[in-house]
Amino acid sequence: MPKYTTIFRKFLVSYLIILIIPSIAGYVSYRTSISVTQSISIENSVTQLQRSQEILERRMVEVEGFTRQLALNPDLNKLMNEQKKGDEINVYGIWSMVKQVTPFSQTNDFLQNYFIYLKNYDVIFTQGSAYFRPEHYYQNFHYTDLSLDEWKDEVLGKTHSSEMMPLRSFLSNKKQSSVVTYMQSLPLDSFNGSSPATVVVMIDEEHISNLLAGLEDRYGGWAHISDAQGNTIGVRGITEAAARQLSTSTELDQTKRSQFYHDDLVITIQSDTSGWTYRAGIPRQVLMENANQIKHMTWMVTGIALVLGLLAGLLLAYRNSVPINRLLGVMKEHFGKDGLAERNEYDFLQGNISKMITSNRQLELELERQLPLVRDGFLKRLLAGEFHTLEEIAAAAAQADVSLAGGEGYVGILRINGYSGMDSIDILKELSAARLIMKQALSETEGNLLMTELGSDRLVMIWLEQGEQTSGTDFRKRLDEGLTGLARTAYSEYKVSLSAAFGECFHTLMDVSHSYEQAGQTLEYTELSGMQSILWFSDSSRETATYYYPLDMEQRLISTIRAGEPEEAKRIVSTVMDKNSDQHQLSPEMKQQLVGELKGTLLKLLDQKALVQSELLHTLKNQMIGIQAADMLPDIQQEINGIIEALCGIINSKKNSAHIQTAGDIKRFIAESYSDSELTLYRIAEKVERPEKYISQLFKEVTDMNVSDYLEMVRIERAASLLRTEGCTVDEIASRVGYNSSHSFRRAFKRVMGVAPSSYRQSIHI
Incomplete structure (x- = not known):
């Protein structure tokens, strides 16, 4: 029991040390984090203000881009350069421009209130309306501190180049607001006293202030934006007077980005693009509140962690000491001795575990000695053709530690002559010694050779070659020379006579068993004919009284024809004919049987549904029957x-x-459903009950068009018909032919027909 208490105490002390070290490090980190928290909060505030700046400047760039788009608009250029003839006004052109500029107000809330002034017609048009007298526009929309004449002189009469008017009171349909005004004369290169057109955008101060709302909502602070002259652009959370007083205060260093001013952290950012000044203030207590939260949370978490760590140390010390105590008890019980009196617990465990490892290594060596048996079993399965896939072969080869690099080669059988039918103990011992000698000799001459024993007097050899033409005469010559030398040496030194037979080259490991069968047939042939000691399957005479047309060849021929592959089917027939012509001396009776088998194979195919319904069925049947064996x-x-x-x-x-x-x-389905905007390739595939990829490829092969292109063509043809015959608008036609938006319809129509829908309709009526 004292020993067990010692182990528990050692674990507990270790855990307490581990607990104290990070606690000290945590305290140092806590002191550092308190000082860093303030700087992080400042940086976050700066980032917040920078994001507001980026968004505002990006919106202003969009406003400027809007004026540039108008400057490039050919219809507007044509309209503002027209010469007014008397009281005539190009009403259609103005109406067209009103329609074109109306969508811009939906893309940017800064563009909700703007107008374009044409000097030649003295016309102002906005989104959705046109005013043929500026006085009419002024009645509804005007600055409260500018009279009509002042407004005409300062806004309409002067040339403006991306000019900003500071925050001013503005009356819009009797609704009071404050706006910042952006003014641009058209064309953009207008620098003289007047310009043909002027674009004026009134930006509601509320939209600008909303971009600064994050500082007020998150921190309870304020924000102020002013231009290069100090005029207010936007203000949030502070009065304009207080903001002006702050900007002129001598206590505030205007060059610093962030500094404390009274009870606020003041952040100042100067824009390099617009020259505007962005200034924000965050109360000091907000920053310190975060630091205090960190302080209180740190102390609470540290205290809880120490208590839980102590409890966990006790639990883990007990939990980890118990298995060691049990292990000590098991060791003492099994090894029958108590070595704890002279050594500590770990030395005792080390000594006994070392003995166990030694025993385990001895077992591994025994398994390694059994590896040749595993390898021999694998080779016998490979020769017997018991594997069904290459993956099976690879897995079994890995287990047997056999390298099968290359995948092609020859199978040969080496036989020790003169011992057939002898099975005495002395003969078997002599054969065993002879096989061992042959294995050693073959292993020394051939590196990629796999061998296994076949009976008492035979060895099966598998040659695997990589990067070499195994079916070439050079490789065969090398094998012949090597085995001939081996046979000569075996006979001269040991008086052992050898014979060898080889099958044809296999090009995949699945054909090893076939090559092995050929080698066996060749070896039997050498026994019967008494020919040379080394013989190849291709060199042996295999004349036979029957014909060559195996069952698997017939099945392959049938399946190939059913698949509609004439070249492969003719190649199979050619192989059968070549085999029977070159290697089989067919008698008239066997030839007649072969032709009958081939005719039967062809007649079996006539049961195919595609052939039964064919008009050529009887003609083909008569041709098959009419084949003459003579x-x-x-x-x-x-x-x-x-x-x-x-x-x-x-x-x-x-x-x-x-x-x-x-x-x-x-x-047909497209013709019925083209008006459905939800018509997709998936729905078409669902209708014809075929996969999407299949019908896409099939339709392309048959019509030389993609399904999507054909659908677009049908829709555009129908749209063209509607444009010719009915008085529907372009938007209505787009909806009727299956387009969700008139914009996409116009693009598709122009892509297919080459002209816009409106131009196409006009060309029809000319």
Whole structure:
């Protein structure tokens, strides 16, 4: 029990030290954070004011951009440069401009109150209305401190270049407000005493003040904006008189960005672009309130953390000491001795755990010794063709620590001659020694060689090559020379006679079993014929009385024709014919059976629905039946190829017909639903019950147009018809043909027809 108490105490002291160190660091951080909090608050306030400045200047840039857009407007340029003839006024041109400038008031709240003055017509027009006498406009909209004549002289009569009028009282439809006025003469290069046109934008002071509301709402402070001459542009949370007094105070350093003035933190920013001065004030108590909150919260959290840390230390010390105490008990029980009297707990555990690690390493060595058995089992499965995918092969190879780089090569069987049918103990020992010698010799000569034993007198060899043409004569020659030398050495030194047989080259690991079967057939052939000790499958004579047309080849031919691939189907037929011509000496009876099998394969395909409905069904059936076994194989192949071409042509034609029908369904659905603005490719695909990507590609192949382009074409054609026959407005037509906005309709119409809708309608009536 005293030992257990010692372990608990050691853990507890460690946790207390860990708890005290960060507490000291936290106290230092707390003292630092108090001093930094004030500067952070100041920086946040500066950032807030800078953001308000950026937004305001960006809005003013938009206002300036508005005047530049007007300066580039060809209709306005034409209108303001017209010469007035008597009392005639270009009412249509003015109405058109009123319609064009009206949307601008919806994009920027700074543009809600503006007018454009045309000197030649003495006309003022605003969003939605025009005043053919400035006096009429003045009656509803005027500065309270400017008479009509003064207003005409200062605003309408002078040339202005991005000129700002400071905050003034303004009466708008008998509603009193304060506005800042932006004035720009048109064209922009007007520098003489007068200009053809003047754009005047009255910006409500409330809109400017709203940009400064964050400082008042968040901090309870105030903000003031003045121009380069000290005139007020906007004010929030303070009177204009107090703001002017502050700007002229000698106690305030005008060059500092942030400073304390009485009980306020005053922030001053000078704009480099407009020359305006942005000044904001934040009460001192707001800044100190945040610091005090941090102070109180820090002490509270620190106290709670110390208490919880102490409790956690007690809990963790107990929790971590208990497993060690239990482990000590288990060690004492299993090892049957008490070493704690001379050593501490950890030395005792270290000694016994070291013994366990040593035992574990011995077990690992034993598993490594079993690795050859795992590798041998993998190779036997590979040769037997038990793997179904390359992924299975790769996983099993990794487990067996076998490298399969390259993926192509040869399979060979090496046989020790003269021991067939002998199974005495001495013979088996002699064969085991011979196999071991052969393995060592082969491993020394070939680095990429995999070997496994087959019975008592055979070795199976798998050569894997990387970056080399394994099917070339050079590689075969190298293998022949190596194995011939091995056979010569084995016979001269050990009196062991060897024979070897190789299958054809495999180009994927899935074909290893096929190459192995060929090697086995070749080895049997050497036994029966008594030929040379090293023989390749391709060199052995394999004449047979039957024909070559395996079942898997027939299935591949059927599936290829059903897929409508004539070239691949003809290649399969060519392979069958070549095999039967070059490697099989067919008797007339076998040739007749082969032709019958091929005819049967083709006749099976006639059950296809696409072929049953074809007019060529009986013609093709008669052609198949009419193939004569007495003809030469090349002639038979040519006839079969012709039938394959016809079958694939019918199948592909049916596919194309189905595609054309689907495209027609799409066209009909578009013709019925083009007026729906929610018509999308997804809805079209849902209607024809096909995937979106499928119908998009199919429609493109059939019509040489995208679905979206076709839909746009249908809509524009219908719109053109409405423009020719009905008196609807452009906006109404846009809605009727499926467009959400007239703007997008106009762009689409001009893209397709080359002219705007209004121009198209005018050209029809000419």
